[in-house]
Amino acid sequence: MINENLKNEICRYAKSTEPHECCGFVVLKRGENQPHFLPCENVAEDKENHFEISPDDYLKSEEMGDILALVHSHPNGKPKLSQADLQTQLYSQLDFWLVCDGKIHVFPKIPLLIGREFEHGKMDCYTLYRDFYRLAGYEMAQYERDDDWWEDGFNLYLDNIEKEGFAQITDQHELQVGDVILIQVGADVPNHAAIYIGDQMVLHHAPKRLSKRDLYDGYWLKHTHSIWRFKEWSKLDFTVPLNSLALSLI
Structure with missing residues (x-):
């Protein structure tokens, strides 16, 4: 206060x-x-x-x-x-x-997007995805979530992504910066999110690891559930979140 x-x-x-x-x-x-x-x-x-x-x-x-x-x-x-x-x-x-x-x-300040310590519900893959869009100029809701929510009948991403203004795209060959890739690992629903940042790279935050860039290939591509694009993406400016990635290298 x-x-x-x-x-x-x-x-x-x-x-x-x-x-x-x-x-x-x-x-x-x-x-x-x-x-x-x-x-x-x-x-x-x-x-x-x-x-x-x-x-x-x-x-x-x-x-x-x-x-x-x-x-x-x-x-x-x-x-x-x-x-x-x-x-x-x-x-x-x-x-x-x-x-x-x-x-x-x-x-509140938004920590740099790369190198974050994982803490479920506070600093996790949804937080990273939300902060990426906050830096681009769009504020998404914060959803309370327990650890392993996908085992308790909760569907964090699919229940909320459309009402947050995203629409599913079908052609993986037309990925653009800011697209959200939902990934399904050992669950009945997608339980991980990555953001496409260009050059076949994604930004994501996996449990017990620091948030990082990864090549969108192999394991992550194999476990992709769906890809979503913000409907009004042209009104956003992804310069600031991309600058955050550059600052992490300094």
């Missing part, structure tokens, strides 16, 4: 900078137990639609303590992160607090 005084301080500051976007950091200063808001100058050229924090302001905030979140506002926009915001969040690996319509909307 956001401290009420901190929330009011941030909202007042955002209002004072309109019609420009505000920006700043929430910092937990060393030796203190209450976070503080540190406003920063917006040095973007188009301040009404974008924000940019100078390296000097970032360093000053970092020297004060632990940066908990990056704050900015959308006085002329919607309460959702733009692709530019998602790109900035990806590189900063910070929670984003977005002020819009007098409210603070919290967007």
